[in-house]
Amino acid sequence: MKRATPIIATAFALGAAPAFAGNTMPPMDDTPVAAPVAPAPTNVGPDWTGFYGGAQLGYGDVDTNVSGSDDGVIGGLTLGYDYDLGNFVVGGGLDYDFADIGVANNAATLENVFRAKIRSGYKLGNGLLYATGGYAQADTDTLGSDDGYFIGGGYEHMITENLSMGGELLYHEFDDYNSTAVDVEATTLQLRGTFRF
Template identity: 55%
Template structure:
């Protein structure tokens, strides 16, 4: 019983300090959440393109440097975007680095870039890169929402000679630990 009380007290104290830190604009810590949005995909072959819904999970860590915030993250998105008969983009995952400027103590304008991989239902997958920008706002203790636009490039997709570029626009919600 004494151990349970100590554990509950410790968790409550840590949660309260994390909530105070987040409401005061301290961005340091881990986060996890969901994102949902729209993807527009083009290729270097006329008529092979598509667009549709995309969404998934986000995980990462940010470090607050006073007016600036830097971080590393991971995104995984599911999709079902048809490009041509029998070809669908099924998923995209990203490893990202981001750096941003706090425009207010709870608002962050940031740039982001990194490694991406896109997978299809029958043409395999391909590595590529992406770059983008976003705005994130802490809206409640430990909760933030963001909007993010990313541009992706995948050259010579699965050695087919097809170059693919994609633009995604997503809304994100995260719980910040």
């Protein structure tokens, strides 16, 4: 024990810590540690990318600047394509509706409506809330056909991986219908069922 004392004293004097038995403390590391980063929120839901086709049925109200409004049943076929961008969905489609709704106090009858549409929407879980608009063509039995436009919106919900159901509200406008000085406005509210490929 007396011989070990000068060795320990020399080690302290030189700044070296003696290795004592049981000293297992790791060396200190002053490197800063980055705080954990939370993952970016994502809107989990189905993938809407792909073609779809289906049917729609609902109510139509037709009004003109020369008479009151007339209403009735309207319905037909729809098809289109959607592209899923993550939280948002964009797409385009075609509608063809059959109708039997009087126009201008039954001076004419609206027989069908064709639409070429674009839409853009935000995903809400398994649903899609969207706005839509585009070109419309209306055809009547006595006043001929005319071109116009429509705007509106809707909600579509994915029931299964391939089946969706929804509703759509559209406003149509046909100014100076077929050069007759009659302005026609039509509002439709329809339920839609589509199969997605």
